[in-house]
Amino acid sequence: MYCENKLKKKLQAGEKTTGCWLFSNSTDMAEIIAGSGFDAVMIDHEHGAGDLRSAIELHRAAASVSDITVLMRVPWNDNVMIKRALDTGVEGLMVPSVNTAEEAKAVVQACRYPPGGIRGSGLGVARAGGYGRHAADYKKNIDKEMLIICQIETKEAVGNIESIAAVEGVDMLFIGPNDLSGSINKLGEFDDPEVKALFAEARDKIKASPAFLGCISKGAEATNALFADGFDFLICAGDTGLMLTAANDLLGRVKK
Numbered sequence: 429m430y431c432e433n434k435l436k437k438k439l440q441a442g443e444k445t446t447g448c449w450l451f452s453n454s455t456d457m458a459e460i461i462a463g464s465g466f467d468a469v470m471i472d473h474e475h476g477a478g479d480l481r482s483a484i485e486l487h488r489a490a491a492s493v494s495d496i497t498v499l500m501r502v503p504w505n506d507n508v509m510i511k512r513a514l515d516t517g518v519e520g521l522m523v524p525s526v527n528t529a530e531e532a533k534a535v536v537q538a539c540r541y542p543p544g545g546i547r548g549s550g551l552g553v554a555r556a557g558g559y560g561r562h563a564a565d566y567k568k569n570i571d572k573e574m575l576i577i578c579q580i581e582t583k584e585a586v587g588n589i590e591s592i593a594a595v596e597g598v599d600m601l602f603i604g605p606n607d608l609s610g611s612i613n614k615l616g617e618f619d620d621p622e623v624k625a626l627f628a629e630a631r632d633k634i635k636a637s638p639a640f641l642g643c644i645s646k647g648a649e650a651t652n653a654l655f656a657d658g659f660d661f662l663i664c665a666g667d668t669g670l671m672l673t674a675a676n677d678l679l680g681r682v683k684k
Contacts, residue, residue, distance in 0.1 A: 433519045433573040435468045435497035435661075436599065439640050444655045447499070449666035453478040455489040457667040462490035468497040470663055473513070474504075474524055483516045484555060499575065505531055507538035511547055514539065515554035520575030522602060527584045529591035536597035539576055541567065575599050577642065581607035586630045593637035600661060601634045602642035603627065631657065 438445050447468040448461050453476060461469055469490055471483050478486070487498045499520040502509045513521060523535045537545040550557070556570075557563035576597055580586060581604035593601055608630065609615050609623045617623055634641045635658045642661040645651040651664040 431495075431519065431573075433497055433575055434495055435499075435520065436573065436575045438467060439575075439600075439660055444659075445661045446651070447661060447663040449476075449663055449669075450478075450486055451476040451666050451668045452671075453482050453486070454667065455485050457671075458486040458489040459493055461667055461670075462496045463493040466496060466665075468499050468520070468661075470522065471498065471500040471518070474501050480512055480516055483513070483518070487517055497575070499577070505535055505538075507534070507546060510535070510538040511550075514547065514574075515550050515556050517554075517556045519573060520577065522577040522579060524579045524604065525581045525585070525607065526578035526592060527582055528588050529595055532578050532592045532595040532598050535578060536576060536595060539574055540571060540597070544571065571597075577602050579604045579607075580630050580634070582611040583608075583626060584611075586626060586633065589630065589633040590637060593634065593639040598639060600640040600642050601637070602661070603630050603634070605644065631659075 435445055445467040447470050448466045450458055450461065450469050450471045458469065471478060471486055483500060490496055490498050497519050499522060500513050500518045501522040501524065502513050505523050505526060510521060521539060526532050526535060538547060539545060541547045541549060551563040551567055552560040557566040577600040578592060578598055579602045580589060589601065592598065605618065605627060606616060608626060609617055612622060612626065614620050614623050631641065640660040641658060643654060643659055645654050645662045645664045651662050654662055
């Protein structure tokens with residue numbers, strides 16, 4: 429269903445913005461997180477266990493407590509997956525492992541109705557258009573309001589950042605540090621000089637491009653440091669991680 433994308437508006441105004449992953453498929457978690465002050469939640473369908481029905485329920489839970497922007501990461505750059513994800517009513521989409529300008533163009537094409545793209549129309553029946561009630565408003569505004577995020581997760585993608593960012597419709601390039609390090613066979617070795625250099629190259633190229641710069645971060649200190657380093661959007665927590673951290677912290681302080 430159509431609504432103003434508050435996250436996109438803040439980014440366009442030059443504000444620093446935060447997000448939280450939704451991995452657990454829990455509507456209670458979605459409601460709690462959405463009321464906590466994050467600018468966005470990211471329903472994860474790449475590694476999370478959710479389906480489209482649960483995505484709709486998570487969206488409803490989040491929207492019940494705030495006007496937070498609800499995003500989804502799809503499993504892959506597949507126009508059918510993208511079409512079905514968008515029909516749930518999310519305000520933005522993140523696509524993993526976009527390596528070339530041609531792949532980025534395919535993402536944008538999948539997100540847009542003809543004549544600007546190839547998205548199939550479910551305007552009269554899909555939740556995104558209010559099951560038909562808000563179809564006209566949705567169709568009129570969705571290109572302006574939709575936030576399209578391409579993940580930069582390989583050495584190949586870093587080499588193509590300039591051309592990927594130049595694709596009309598791509599709003600943000602989001603560095604995936606884990607898979608980026610894995611692409612040079614150094615998975616999770618974030619202190620390795622080659623990994624650090626590749627990350628810095630990606631960061632600097634995106635900062636010099638028209639695209640917003642996104643990434644994941646862990647903890648307040650790392651988040652503040654990345655914001656100071658020029659990042660615009662940071663997914664700085666996840667529902668499962670917050671639960672794990674709180675449980676470990678509590679039990680670590682309990683004296684038995």
